[in-house]
Amino acid sequence: MLINTTRFGRMEIDDQRIMTFPKGILGFSREKQYVLMEASKDSCFFWLQAINRPDLAFVITDPSFFVSSYRVPLNSDQMRELGIEILDDAQVFVIVNKYDNTLTGNLQGPLVINTKDRLGEQLVLSDRRFTTRMNLVELSVPLEAVSA
Amino acid sequence: MLVLSRQRDEAIVIGDDIEITIVDIRGDKVRLGINAPRQVKVHRKEVYEAIKRENTSASQVGRNVLDAIDENLREARKSSNGYSQLI
Numbered sequence: 001m002l003i004n005t006t007r008f009g010r011m012e013i014d015d016q017r018i019m020t021f022p023k024g025i026l027g028f029s030r031e032k033q034y035v036l037m038e039a040s041k042d043s044c045f046f047w048l049q050a051i052n053r054p055d056l057a058f059v060i061t062d063p064s065f066f067v068s069s070y071r072v073p074l075n076s077d078q079m080r081e082l083g084i085e086i087l088d089d090a091q092v093f094v095i096v097n098k099y100d101n102t103l104t105g106n107l108q109g110p111l112v113i114n115t116k117d118r119l120g121e122q123l124v125l126s127d128r129r130f131t132t133r134m135n136l137v138e139l140s141v142p143l144e145a146v147s148a
Numbered sequence: 149m150l151v152l153s154r155q156r157d158e159a160i161v162i163g164d165d166i167e168i169t170i171v172d173i174r175g176d177k178v179r180l181g182i183n184a185p186r187q188v189k190v191h192r193k194e195v196y197e198a199i200k201r202e203n204t205s206a207s208q209v210g211r212n213v214l215d216a217i218d219e220n221l222r223e224a225r226k227s228s229n230g231y232s233q234l235i
Contacts, residue, residue: 007211019234027200028207036234039214044225046235059209065225077186091234097206098213106206109199115233124191124199132202139216 003035004054007047018051019118025095026109026122031056034120045096048111059096063105066136072110072123082114082121089116096136104133 003011019034033051044065050056063070072092074084084090091113094105107130113120152160159169165185172179182190 017235025203026196027203036231038235039217042225043214043217045214045217046231056207058203058206059213062231075186081187091231095203095206096209097202098209103213106199106202108195109202113234118234122199122203124189124196126191126195132198137217 001051003049003051005049005057006055007057008037008049011049019113019120021111021120021122023121025058025111026124028056036060046093048093048095059103060093060111061096061105061136063092063094063107063110063136066105067107067134070107070130072112072125073127074112078112078121078123082112082119083117084112084114089114091115097133098139099133101139103136103139105136106132107134108132 001013001015003013005011013035017035019036021032021034024030024032028050031050031053034048035051037047037049039045039047039059045059045061048058048060074087074090079085079090082090093111093113094107095109095111097104097106108125108127109122109132110125111120111122154160154170156170156173159167161167165183166188167183169181169183170178171181184190
């Protein structure tokens with residue numbers, strides 16, 4: 001299908017790539033369908049683009065690249081809800097934001113995706129070690145900023 | 149909004165299977181005990197709101213945000229392969 005996006009223009013995507021978040025993403029409960037795109041080849045970052053809302057897209061990443069101790073507790077009810085039978089079928093992402101020159105990750109509200117059925121949900125963790133704004137990576141300072 | 153007065157150890161019942169008990173009251177702090185089925189999600193509201201706020205803020209990130217990403221990060225990605233089926 002053809003989708004419109006404000007960041008990437010019009011894009012043709014295979015219908016089979018569509019992922020469904022039955023409850024939406026917190027704050028965006030109406031948008032339930034998304035497509036995952038590589039930010040660039042082999043990038044650690046991905047774009048999660050809403051199918052029906054051109055301006056809605058999130059940068060997401062696999063938090064294990066940055067925080068090796070990070071674990072998302074999934075109980076059997078949550079696994080059943082997402083249709084996850086074995087943990088290998090679950091992929092965790094976190095939504096990325098940018099503050100000044102730092103990319104942060106929302107480790108308190110991870111996205112858990114059933115990679116087989118393409119079903120996702122944003123969880124709310126009560127673990128206070130993880131916040132909504134944990135530093136992931138400092139961006140390298142652009143050259144023009146250095147010389148200015 | 150329905151407003152009820154309760155004393156310590158009293159409870160309210162919501163529907164057939166959710167029970168909220170006033171466990172302790174100390175000054176302006178109230179401790180609640182919640183009994184609910186596991187599929188009912190119970191969160192501190194401020195955590196829920198913080199995630200919502202952060203989502204909203206993150207949704208404003210522009211296309212060029214990743215331009216300055218270090219090449220080294222690509223190497224990390226190459227060592228894992230769980231994403232191919234989603235993209």
